[in-house]
Amino acid sequence: MTEKITKLKLIKSGHPSQTTRPQTKYQRVENIIRQRLIENIWKPGDALPSEIQLATELDVSQGTVRKALNDMVAENLLYRRQGLGTFVSQHTERRALFLYFSLAGNNGTRILPESKILNFREKEPSEAEFTKLELMNRDRVIQFQRIRYYEDVPTIFETITLPLEHFPDFGSDSEPPNNLFRFYQSFYGITVAKAEEQLRAVPASHEESNILNVPENSPLLEINRLARMLDGRPVEWRVSHCDTTNYHYIKESG
Numbered sequence: 001m002t003e004k005i006t007k008l009k010l011i012k013s014g015h016p017s018q019t020t021r022p023q024t025k026y027q028r029v030e031n032i033i034r035q036r037l038i039e040n041i042w043k044p045g046d047a048l049p050s051e052i053q054l055a056t057e058l059d060v061s062q063g064t065v066r067k068a069l070n071d072m073v074a075e076n077l078l079y080r081r082q083g084l085g086t087f088v089s090q091h092t093e094r095r096a097l098f099l100y101f102s103l104a105g106n107n108g109t110r111i112l113p114e115s116k117i118l119n120f121r122e123k124e125p126s127e128a129e130f131t132k133l134e135l136m137n138r139d140r141v142i143q144f145q146r147i148r149y150y151e152d153v154p155t156i157f158e159t160i161t162l163p164l165e166h167f168p169d170f171g172s173d174s175e176p177p178n179n180l181f182r183f184y185q186s187f188y189g190i191t192v193a194k195a196e197e198q199l200r201a202v203p204a205s206h207e208e209s210n211i212l213n214v215p216e217n218s219p220l221l222e223i224n225r226l227a228r229m230l231d232g233r234p235v236e237w238r239v240s241h242c243d244t245t246n247y248h249y250i251k252e253s254g
Contacts, residue, residue: 030068044090113148
């Protein structure tokens with residue numbers, strides 16, 4: 001297998017850089033709401049004040065508030081409940097499955113795979129990690145590898161790297177759970193708002209052939225994903241090598 005495979009980059013959710021947006025009234029409102037989410041003034045699951053209350057507080061029209069909220073609902077940062085109002089989104093199992101996980105069975109079934117951590121360490125970042133995670137000098141990272149299982153069959157081998165700055169004592173008390181984004185949100189107050197993916201085919205290494213029970217050098221799907229926080233900073237770099245014998249990558253547009 002050669003390296004002459006064209007990479008495909010997918011933006012899975014998020015917002016354009018705020019530095020390129022004109023500061024319209026509704027954009028100013030959106031930035032204020034976003035900052036309150038960043039600062040955990042409104043936590044996952046909390047109800048926001050009504051549109052009328054926000055409009056009064058921020059000295060704008062109710063229509064301006066509604067437009068800002070609509071944008072953030074479209075980004076999956078907020079959600080609405082009929083007759084109850086607007087709420088801060090949580091990283092539920094369903095959200096993880098349909099927004100941030102893109103493998104489905106060849107028969108169309110979608111389940112969130114279970115996982116088992118193989119190793120875990122705190123270390124100096126490699127040059128690639130330093131660049132990818134936009135680290136500063138002397139920043140350290142946490143890296144761990146895990147296997148993900150579909151119906152007890154090892155299917156994905158993952159390497160995950162996190163900036164230690166945002167995750168003090170990560171994994172020191174107990175093994176991180178299967179749904180990492182939900183864990184980041186509930187334990188560290190960090191919400192993943194955007195994920196960028198690059199796809200390519202790679203040959204299975206000797207280690208991966210043993211872990212995934214596939215022939216060495218057989219093709220695996222590499223999903224190279226960078227997750228970003230609400231303020232746009234990188235918070236997780238995940239490289240997944242997937243055996244797609246019984247599964248395929250699915251991208252939905254809505």
